[in-house]
Each structure stands twice: as C-alpha cells, then as structure tokens.
Amino acid sequence: MSKRKGKGQKKKKIRLEFRKKYDQSVRRKDFTHQEEHEDHLVAEQRISGKGDLTRKRTVVGDLVGDEETGFQVILDVDLSECLAGRVLSVHGLTTIVETDDQIYECATRGLLKSLATELQHVIVAGDRVMIRPASDNQATIVRVEPRKSVISRTSRGRRQILVSNVDQALVVCSAAEPVLKPNLIDRYLISVERTEIKPIVCINKVDLVEPADLQPVIGVWSSLGYEVMMVSAKTGFGISRLRRLVHGRDSVVTGQSGVGKSSILNALHPDLALRTRAVSQESQKGRHTTTTAVLIPIPGGGHIVDTPGIRQFQLWDVTREEVEGCFRDIRPFINHCRFPDCSHRHEQQCSVKDAVADGKIDVRRYESYVGMYEESQRGT
Ligand code: GDP
Numbered sequence: 001m002s003k004r005k006g007k008g009q010k011k012k013k014i015r016l017e018f019r020k021k022y023d024q025s026v027r028r029k030d031f032t033h034q035e036e037h038e039d040h041l042v043a044e045q046r047i048s049g050k051g052d053l054t055r056k057r058t059v060v061g062d063l064v065g066d067e068e069t070g071f072q073v074i075l076d077v078d079l080s081e082c083l084a085g086r087v088l089s090v091h092g093l094t095t096i097v098e099t100d101d102q103i104y105e106c107a108t109r110g111l112l113k114s115l116a117t118e119l120q121h122v123i124v125a126g127d128r129v130m131i132r133p134a135s136d137n138q139a140t141i142v143r144v145e146p147r148k149s150v151i152s153r154t155s156r157g158r159r160q161i162l163v164s165n166v167d168q169a170l171v172v173c174s175a176a177e178p179v180l181k182p183n184l185i186d187r188y189l190i191s192v193e194r195t196e197i198k199p200i201v202c203i204n205k206v207d208l209v210e211p212a213d214l215q216p217v218i219g220v221w222s223s224l225g226y227e228v229m230m231v232s233a234k235t236g237f238g239i240s241r242l243r244r245l246v247h248g249r250d251s252v253v254t255g256q257s258g259v260g261k262s263s264i265l266n267a268l269h270p271d272l273a274l275r276t277r278a279v280s281q282e283s284q285k286g287r288h289t290t291t292t293a294v295l296i297p298i299p300g301g302g303h304i305v306d307t308p309g310i311r312q313f314q315l316w317d318v319t320r321e322e323v324e325g326c327f328r329d330i331r332p333f334i335n336h337c338r339f340p341d342c343s344h345r346h347e348q349q350c351s352v353k354d355a356v357a358d359g360k361i362d363v364r365r366y367e368s369y370v371g372m373y374e375e376s377q378r379g380t
C-alpha cells in the first residue's frame with residue numbers, strides 16, 4: 001500500500017540507520033497493528049556490523065529541507081486513507097491535530113519517529129501532516145509535509161524548532177507604560193528577517209499619547225517596508241483592521257510583558273485571551289516543556305501561535321555575522337566598506353558610517369545595529 005507504482009513519480013530511496021531502542025519503543029505502543037504496514041515501506045533491512053544495536057533500512061520518499069527548516073523525509077504513503085491536518089500542539093507522545101471538521105488526538109507512526117531522530121526533526125506545532133484516522137477522535141500521523149518557515153532557537157548547542165509554517169509575527173509594543181523602546185522593536189524585526197515570516201509592528205496604548213509624536217519612529221520603519229499599526233486595546237482603535245490582518249493567517253504574537261498582548265487578543269476575540277491564559281498556566285505547572293508552541297484557532301479562520309517562551313522575548317538566534325545583513329537599511333552599503341570584515345563601528349573608510357553621516361541611514365537604527373552587534377559578539 002505504501003509504494004505508489006506506475007505513477008511516473010521518481011521516489012528517492014533513503015538509507016538510514018535506526019537504533020534498536022526506537023524499534024522497541026514502537027512495539028510497546030498502542031497502534032501496533034498499523035506499524036505492521038510499515039514493512040511495506042522497507043525495501044531492504046539488515047543487521048549492520050554493530051550487531052543488533054543499529055540496523056539499516058531503505059525507505060522510500062523524498063528527502064527535503066535544509067539546516068534551517070530541518071531535514072525531512074516525505075514518506076510515500078497511500079493518501080486515499082488519509083486526511084490532511086494541522087498540528088495544534090504536541091504533548092509528549094500525543095499530538096493534537098486539527099482537520100477541516102474536527103480535532104484528533106494522534107500518535108505518531110513509529111517509522112516517522114525514527115526518521116525524526118536520525119534527521120534531527122520532530123513533529124512541531126504548525127506542521128502540516130497526513131493522518132490516518134483510527135477511531136472517532138484518534139488517529140496516527142503518517143507523514144509530515146515540508147515546512148515553509150520555522151521559528152527555532154538554539155539551546156545547549158542543539159537547534160530546536162519551536163513552530164513551523166507561521167505567516168506573520170505581530171511585534172507588540174506600547175506607546176507608553178512601558179515606554180516605547182524602538183531599539184527593542186528593531187531586535188524583533190531583525191530576528192524575523194531571516195525567516196519567511198512577515199513582521200507587523202503593533203504599537204498599542206496609543207490612547208496614552210499624541211499619535212503625531214509617534215510619526216518620526218513609525219516613518220523610519222514604514223520607509224523600510226515594515227507594516228506598522230497603531231492600536232488601542234482599551235478604546236478599540238485599530239482593532240478591526242488588525243482583525244482583518246490576522247483573519248485566515250497564522251500569527252505569532254511577541255513583545256515584552258505589559259505591552260498589552262493579552263488585551264489585544266481579548267479585543268480581537270474574547271476566546272483568544274482566555275485560551276492563551278490556559279496555555280500559560282499549563283506551562284507554569286511545568287508538565288510540558290515551556291518552549292512548546294500552541295496554535296489557537298481564531299473563530300472564522302487562522303491561528304494565533306502562542307508560546308510563553310516567544311511571548312516574553314525573541315528566540316530567533318542571529319549570529320554576529322548575520323546582524324548587518326538583517327538590517328534592511330544597512331544591507332545595501334556593507335559591500336562597499338574598505339575592509340571586507342568591517343564591523344561598521346571604528347573602521348576607516350566605512351560606507352555604512354558614511355551613509356549615517358549623509359543621512360541615508362537613520363542614526364537611531366545605526367545605534368540599534370551597534371547594540372545588537374556588540375551583544376551578539378559577547379554571546380559568541
Ligand atoms: P501583556 O503582558 O503584554 O499580555 O499585557 P496585558 O494585556 O496584560 O496588559 C498590561 C496592562 O496594560 C494592563 O493593565 C492593561 O489593562 C493595560 N492595557 C492594555 N492595552 C491597553 C491600551 O490600549 N491602553 C491602555 N491605556 N492600557 C492598556
């Protein structure tokens with residue numbers, strides 16, 4: 001059932017080592033009857049030189065992805081038995097998947113788990129998957145589709161993917177209380193720049209200031225092509241426009257504490273704030289890793305992506321070498337400096353500093369750059 005023959009599609013054969021312990025864990029699990037089908041996928045299997053500790057299998061599928069999104073094997077499965085779904089959250093061995101008309105609690109097919117280990121990928125919230133229903137509300141994930149974008153972070157030298165296939169990031173800040181920190185917003189913008197995710201700056205609490213006072217800083221971001229919105233969760237100003245922006249899309253919400261993220265969600269849909277609070281409480285209990293993300297369906301379409309980790313601070317890692325390229329306004333000048341490894345701080349004949357002097361780069365943005373550069377230097 002697994003190999004689609006005669007469809008003219010060329011499938012790669014991929015040879016992987018499987019550690020014995022994963023095979024054992026597969027047998028212990030419930031959906032054993034379905035695991036048997038996996039043998040159809042196995043074109044070749046043999047005991048390697050290391051005895052029964054490892055064995056090699058050739059599986060049929062496409063190897064896709066890269067270091068950024070994680071390598072994935074897209075297994076060749078019989079789609080007629082499957083439903084397409086979206087991973088809302090992962091809780092240990094159980095994954096919650098949303099299909100067009102219902103929610104399933106899913107186990108993950110053993111072979112996929114082995115592949116995940118070998119290729120350093122796991123099922124994460126946001127993944128688009130194919131599931132095989134086993135009963136009314138239970139199913140098995142048989143395939144993970146290629147990821148379009150990921151949010152990841154490096155923890156103890158290992159890159160961890162937190163969530164995939166997010167469309168946009170709402171970078172929330174407040175016009176006052178706490179005071180607007182443009183450099184902090186730049187940091188969020190820079191960390192999103194490497195991804196496929198579109199950042200949207202949401203300046204909340206505009207009821208507390210004179211909107212005209214915000215124009216200079218908003219102007220710089222707008223001129224760089226960033227979408228900037230002024231909103232007030234309190235008065236409702238800008239909320240219907242924001243509601244249109246999140247409709248049908250998957251948005252991650254980020255920004256420092258106290259800027260009004262929950263209030264904005266509450267203004268968008270009362271359901272959303274309640275449900276994000278539940279996510280926080282669950283993660284505080286420490287039952288699951290606090291870094292896992294949850295997709296919260298927006299009534300009418302789309303999702304809010306919530307993770308306590310991302311909510312507090314940006315987790316996208318940007319290395320020192322990447323910082324200059326992530327500043328849209330600095331990027332055009334970096335190749336014209338005298339020194340190829342110019343840090344654009346103290347060097348002579350630096351085109352970036354010249355551009356700042358000529359007013360082509362905003363001074364505040366340049367200071368943001370220097371701050372991020374020096375901080376990332378300390379980190380390395
Ligand atoms: P979060 O930590 O980012 O989720 O922020 P909250 O939503 O908990 O809001 C923090 C505080 O700011 C609360 O006391 C809210 O009442 C207040 N707040 C939120 N939005 C607004 C707004 O648009 N205007 C004003 N004046 N206060 C707001």
Ligand code: ZN
Nearest residue numbers: 337342344350
């Ligand atoms: Zn330079």
